[in-house]
Amino acid sequence: MTTPVLATPAADQAPVSGGPTVGQRLTSFMPVIALVALLAALTFADPDFLTQRSLTAAVRTSAPLAVLAAGATLVVLCGGIDLSIAALCSLSTVLFAMWLPDLGGLTTLVVIGAAGLIGMVQGIGHVVLRIPSFIMTLGGMSIFAAVALVISDAGPIRIVDRDATKWLTLYVGGIVPMSFVVAVIVVAAISLVLKLTPLESFVRATGYSESAARLAGTPVDLVKVAAFTISGACAGLAAVMLVSRNFSGSPTMADNLLLPAVAAIVVGGTAITGGHGSLWRSLAGALVVTLLRVGLPIVGVSSAWEQILYGAIIVAAVALTLDRSKVLIIK
């Protein structure tokens, strides 16, 4: 009989790899596989869909959604949820349009900062008042919507000076939209900071088991507030992207992006219960959701069937991408 691996002291243990197995590697690529499968299906339905121009457009379209989803992913990783991102993004488009004449080139940074600050206030409310993030941000959502409506006098504000956002409409190498490049940079930067610093441990510990994290002396509250802050800042950045696309700010511009953004997070395979997931997954998820939003009608699916297919496909996509070994109980 073989020696049981664990019966002997640790010193002379047979070396066991702690790295991911093939199966684990595969599950982390699932969002990309889902993306490719969807693209293949759309191309099958309409061969004209798979052109470089078409892909460029889809990728450009996905940028604001990807940024929104990436920011909110942090909150989800911490075990919460941010329902205010879309409303905050709308408000930020209004702020951008209102401040642009005075601030010029600085507006982008100021708006992102302001949105981050607003996110931070929500985060503080959540940790100090112990209001569940769902309710805190649901309240935030309606408050931001009202403020946006009032300060914009309930109407869109056009942008005359387009130079401040022109850079976002450029194409890198003539093909890759700058806005998407920015989205990738944001995802990469946040992911890198998480990975290289203890922050990732803090975020995951908070998401998996808040009480254990707290008793281990992890700065749970700070981490949560930071997550909400970044989520807010990302909403601000997404707003700048939308403004660069629409040449105006409007109090309801991004409101309908809430559910797609959350869908992007979940479709990417991030656990809605917290702890497990990544921003990269949300980026892939945002592309999947965008393809569904624009692809289905363009390849000629009728409005009613489009909704039915959308519903079926996002569920199927999550079935594919969610790593169930990391999430024991599915609620």
Added chain:
Amino acid sequence: GCSEEASGGGGGGGAEAGACAPEDVTLVGQVRNESNPYEAAWLDGGDAFAEQVGLTQDRLTYDGDSTRQQEQISQLLAGDTECLVMNILPNGDSDTPPIVEGAEEAGAYLVTQWNKPADLNVADYDQWLSHITYNGVESGKQIGDALAEAIGGSGGIVALQGILDTGAAKDRFAGLEESLAANPDVELLDDQTANFSRAEALEVTKTLLTKHGDDLKGIWAANDDMALGALEALEQAGRTDVAVVGIDAVPDALTAIEDGTMTATVSSDGPWQGGIGLAIGFCVATGELAAEDITDEDRAWFAEQFLITSDNVADFSSPQTDEADFECDNVFSRSQGAIS
């Protein structure tokens, strides 16, 4: 980075006007959704026109979601745009400029309806052939006057506003204010928004009925859906003494006017709107109508509308498209003049 000017967006420059063979033309109609009768009828009108010229219309809907509309348009314009004709209902004023710029860059023929920022000039663009709308101030005033008359020239009314950040809602309410100025004994007791929705109008009206009680003599609604919601609220409250007016002339409203439960509405002809935008684009794309020949008055214009009351409701009960309306030399026949 090595960034350069846009290229991914479209073919640039656009097709030479009139170069398209009729069978090469792609017709696209885009509205908010197919789950409301007015917009469904719009798309049906588009289908009718497409059939008339032996084509089919691609029906797009964006569920009242501005971002989704932009996303669909930019995806559409990333495809083959040479003979593309789009008849678009922008979700709000602010959604029009990016659509226009996209079409201009991609060389697609564009007609928009209802929403456009006032300072955006159609004549500044080559591919944006025309913008059609109804005079919202006028319609708001017309039904306001009809309401004033129905309540005998004096008494309290309430207003149900549409989605607050749309031009249509604002114009129509401005029309009501004009009407109020002309009818000094009519008092606006309250104005609330019900977001153009029947269900919301029902709730809001119920509340307003308890709030104002018998002082309330009339309800001014910025569209028929809300008017119909208000009618339900009145029925549930057992009130028969309140006059209701709306805008759009949806079939249910016409029925209500026939029945005498509703006072007035203003026509907007969905099927015609669905066809006319495509017709203008088609005529230009195939060269039957030269873009340069469209006068500045016809680049942005008010379409003909009618106040419908019990007197004339029979004439409107079943709107049909008329092939003659879509003939290339007839497409501007319903113009009531340029948008000032």
Added chain:
Amino acid sequence: MSLGDAGPPIALVVIFAVFSLLSDDFRTLGNVQNIMDAAAVLAVVTCGISFVLMMGSIDLSAPGVMGASAIAVSLLVANNRNDNAYGLLGVLVALLLGSALGCLSGLALVSLKVPSFMTTLGVSAVGLGLATLMFAGVQPNIRDDMLDSWAVQRFLGLAYLTWIAVACVLVGWLIQRYSRLGRYAFAIGGAEEVLALSGVKVAPYKVAVFTLAGTFYGLAGVMVTSQLSAGLVQAGKGYDFAAITAAVVGGTLLTGGRGGILHSAVGVLLVTVLTNGLVQVGVSPYWQGGVQGLIVVAAVAAAVLPQRRRNQVTK
């Protein structure tokens, strides 16, 4: 009921008192009836969603299910589109459609192991798609006297629909208190893995809970149709978040295992009183949503603060 559960009812009383002070119109009997009537549909939706929330799951399918059932019922009872006139049977079929869609959410959850957030979002889209298919461009208006009368006829000052909602709350409470389904739903929210250890197969109960919730949404869709005399695809618009808000404001925890139907009923009244009161006291329509959000947050904060502990997990 522990002291912690007293928060929402107290908040309800306080908000009611404040509005009564601020507005003469608010404190009339007519307005109280109006509030009860206005709460009816939300109460039924919240009844359904409460069971799902009790399990610790979430349900965003109300808009789709209500839309599908609204169109279905309006095409089945006497209407302007076809010659059907199935009356109560039509209502029943609409409820069954709601059950079927709810069942679909549950099945996708337990068989595909996809979180309910996503399955119900998907089913909502499917429901809206079905509704749009049935809608087919022409508004179905009902001409069924029975269904029409539910919104109009009154008993003891309240519309029949309101009594239907009261009955739903009662039935929901009985299910929660006295049926295995209800207790297990509660238990699943408390410790799902323990049920499995005790030999209870949780999957069928989860499916059953979503089915039950779907049935409530189906009924809510019928009620909206009765109120509007027409079947609208958008019949359920906004009810998903409204119902969750009501349930949470009433003291149901999104993490499951706490709260229940009576809590939710209080939450529904709270939210409805707020909506009504803000109109009555004349808050600008621009601000109403914001003020409501602020008060909801404040109400939850006030309810949570007395119970707060160190090292308490707030998700």
Added chain:
Amino acid sequence: MTAQTQVNALEVNALEVRGLVKHYPGVKALDGVDLVVRQHEVLGLAGENGAGKSTLLKALVGLVRPDAGEIWVRGEKVRLRSVVEAADHGIGMVFQEQSLVPNLTAAENIVLGSEGPGVRRGIYRWDTMRKLAQAQLDKIGSHIDPLARTDTLTFAERQMVEIAKVLRIEERTSHPPVIILDEPTSVLESKEIETLFTQVRRLREFASVVFVSHRLDEVLDVCDRVSVLRGGQSVGEVPTAGAAPAELHRMMIGSTGSDDHYHGNLAERSDEPARPRLVVRGLSGATFRDVDLDVHAGEIVGIVGVHGSGREDVCRALFGAEPTLAGEVTLDGDKLDLSGTRAACAAGIGYVPAERKIEGMVGPMSVADNMTLTKQKSRCSGPLVVPQKQATLVDKWIERLSIRTPHRGTAIQRLSGGNQQKVVLARWLVAGDIRLLLLDHPTRGLDIGARSEVYSLMRELANSGVAAVLLADSLEEAIGMSDRIIVMSDGRATREVACPAGGKPTPLDLVKEMV
């Protein structure tokens, strides 16, 4: 049952396991285990942490699907695929981790899954259910209100509910049942343990019992026979009559172990510091009042008390995890900030919570990340994590504490409880800057070997100048490990008992003070 088997009924083994094998990634949890449970006997199951006891027992109730091997119940080969199937064969289990639904009543928990007449056509009959539950509770002489919500009960009361629950198997099957108790005593107090043992002996009259405990004296006390597992294999069995713990221990670890695992106290400390490291004056909170406490550097102070004495909350309060109402605490003369756990960590205080699964560890995260969670700077250079530094450090501690894990990257939830506990302890040691360690049941669920390791670790820490507060698992442990013992009752520190190496008090002395 045929007449033939009826005759043989007594000779047939209640349960028999042959060559059971179970692999987990990187671990062979069971490696050909054989086990025989006779009728009407109490069989002890002993083995180190991670020896495979729980896995074996879970296989017996259908929760673990073995890779190979056979299970025979009363002479019949069976396949157990679920708890229900196992229960139908008369096998029931009290799990190591508490497994009650917190928001249900005790009654519901007791009948959960086999409500019988308590539920008719899906409708609850509360009265019947309460009676059913009461009958079970009466069996073990418990006075818990069956309709009390489970989360309002104390830990021990909940354990009693679990036992009451498993006893329902008597009603469920016509066969003599087999009842499995996986470490039922680790959270009980001596009086409750006595009650439990009375029950176990009563059960023997009509059932077979499998009993797991790391307290070998208990095992010898209550069992008729002990079977020993080591590394997933059966290494033998001994009748308990006349056996000594040391013998069992030797079988468990494969060599002779020292019986004296408390290692005695540190011999005379030469230079007793003038001022205590930790000074607590008049500390009051929701569950305790006016607590005074001094702990010197290098000293282990035990706090004993019954459930509800408030000792856990005092510990948590010192760590900033429980609000305080009044009082002053200084650490090395500096006033301590009790507002939160961060401040406590920064001041050099460590806390090992009792509820390891919920509060002690982050289950899905790796051993390495769990170990360095608190002392991030031990694996960082500046703000950046240096994986190599972490690997070296973690591997050192894995070896130092002989933590049995396939790899430092393995999720901690895959380790056995004892090894999990060692990781949680190691968390406070990796940086070497700890001043005060608060240990709430640090050896709960640990085997003797692991215990001694933890004990020597505590001792070593004390010798290096760390002050420690110990809430021990048992009075013996408290007495063995502490230099001084504080007795708490009703939220007050009522007495202080010196506990020097030479003059240890007896458990009885302390019990008198506690009540």
